[in-house]
Amino acid sequence: MKPRDENKINEIYKATLNLVKASGLAGITMQMVAKEAGIATGTLYIYFKNKEALINALFDVCIRSSASTFFSNYDPAQPFKIGFHTIWLNIVHRRVTHFNESIFIEQCFHSPFIDEESKVRLRKIFEPLLHLIERGKKEHLIKDIDTTWLLSLMVGAINEIAKRTMYYHIKLTSEILEANFQLCWDGIKA
Amino acid sequence: MKPRDENKINEIYKATLNLVKASGLAGITMQMVAKEAGIATGTLYIYFKNKEALINALFDVCIRSSASTFFSNYDPAQPFKIGFHTIWLNIVHRRVTHFNESIFIEQCFHSPFIDEESKVRLRKIFEPLLHLIERGKKEHLIKDIDTTWLLSLMVGAINEIAKRTMYYHIKLTSEILEANFQLCWDGIKA
Amino acid sequence: MKPRDENKINEIYKATLNLVKASGLAGITMQMVAKEAGIATGTLYIYFKNKEALINALFDVCIRSSASTFFSNYDPAQPFKIGFHTIWLNIVHRRVTHFNESIFIEQCFHSPFIDEESKVRLRKIFEPLLHLIERGKKEHLIKDIDTTWLLSLMVGAINEIAKRTMYYHIKLTSEILEANFQLCWDGIKA
Amino acid sequence: MKPRDENKINEIYKATLNLVKASGLAGITMQMVAKEAGIATGTLYIYFKNKEALINALFDVCIRSSASTFFSNYDPAQPFKIGFHTIWLNIVHRRVTHFNESIFIEQCFHSPFIDEESKVRLRKIFEPLLHLIERGKKEHLIKDIDTTWLLSLMVGAINEIAKRTMYYHIKLTSEILEANFQLCWDGIKA
């Protein structure tokens, strides 16, 4: 239970994400995770109390590292659109470069492992974005409708973009990225 | 002799969808399905060869019945925006009234049960929408970018709308619906 | 439980014997028997209380009909060798023409279905042969050793002959039969 | 780490043979085997992929170890009768001391577990005996009839001898053995 070898934990996380992407939460076993991580089954239990603990810990790590990247280079002091654009790009980038993670979070959301509390925590990481959107509405730059729907358009579209990019092996050029941003922007702008 | 109860199959499907929504594909057992459907475990195996067969059959049914509703009342002869609006509403409606189904399909997509062929079939059901969008581009009504991205915005947003509606127990009034459609339309329109 | 249709019972017996030959007692199910017999599963239980009853009844039938053929045309009044030859031929003939039956009896002998009493009954059907051999010993025509060993040679060889005949699809001509009888006779004769 | 206990495999084999003798292939379950072998059910599956694999592996082991004893002390350079006597005694001895094994092989022969290939392998182990008999025929010591029938007498009688010995709890003295050998020899000798 003493996470001595930080590197080994990362191997376990990576293994889990890979396997979940390949065959879903329903398709992984602790033995598979151990094998993929290059360790013995018993070793898993040195680092995680049990399967649920592993899934929950990973869920938490995913949320935290997602959150930190979503708002990197984001400066609330900048004009709205610049901030929005920054975050939009960050999320797209994260979803694509950490596609495993997105699948994992999606699968966890409907699973016997994740408790309500963790789900709330997931929602919280979008709070800075929420505030930015509120500000955009106040500045009359974007439509004055419930923030949840503005977020739906933005986040929903990003999720779909990431999936299509990965499933169809598309290379996301900056032209494509900007075109997609434009779609989103035209949708929400006042 | 007791004739094979075709209705029983529907009970099994319903039970499976309910359980998957509650605890994910990873969280269901054949016993749970049987109990939820109000039958004996063995009876499941009269109707489905095994768990995989049940999941696949249900996946197929979901796809088919989704497809049939997506394009109900859609008349390709009508103006583009009317057709698009009809389909948009249909999909939202289906996603919300059959939320179980959406979760199930999402979970199946990354699972050890569904084969590549079924995934392709899922993508095919959007073909009429694809053609409509192509037409919209030709009529210069919507942006001239790759259809996949236009679909991303539309479908991604709808998925998100459905999730938020269900998670937060929101009542979708026609005002909300129309506001959301406006977001989408403004996003894609030329 | 009322054996109304005698013909149906025979179909069930035939089906069981065929299936046991093909895949052993370990490999048959009541459903397989029913299907092979061309009846419904439930119908089996009209004629036999349960699986054990079916096996036991069939075992009994096999024993009885075997016994009746083993000694057909056998007349204790005839000279020893003639009687012995008659019985030897009868047994060979039965084993070959009812090969299924032999396999079934062999498999039953080590099975959870047959009780000790039935096994004793099986041994009893050889009693007339036993008496004949005792007589042969008294007449100094055959070796004066324990009858069980004389029977071993005779019965053991016959079993083997039947198996080889069936496994290798050999046509038993009267030359072959007589050569084999000679082997047996030379073995036991004084 | 606990190293894989090769001896455990032997325990499993022994347990299986004991149980099959007691209640036939049809009467054993993996639980019974595990319990008899003094291990947990799951452990069985560490050593054998499934039930079929266990049965097949054991069948193979039985064949191999049988074969090795059948021809121990047999020297093809010795006179025919000496060689034949040696093998005859070896087979009798094996059948009696490993009666479980004989029953198991017999039951396997008509079972859903054993494939044709294994059956062929079983027949192959008698090949040296076959050659010896061919030689006996060439030396005009034994009857000039198809070897299969000479083997029938020998092997069939031995099987019967072993069964009677075991069923009736007979002690096989060397007098009895020699008397039985004499029966066989008189049967096949020219």
Place this chain on the structure above:
DNA sequence: GATGAATGAGACTTCATTCAT
């Protein structure tokens, strides 16, 4: 701490038996 064999509860599945038609 690391290992992987061992465990046994519980999952999937079968099948003897029952029962509604």
Place this chain on the structure above:
DNA sequence: GATGAATGAAGTCTCATTCAT
């Protein structure tokens, strides 16, 4: 009586977890 769908106990097998090394 005949049927075959339905049942659920029991069998096969898996897998989260433990433990001896």
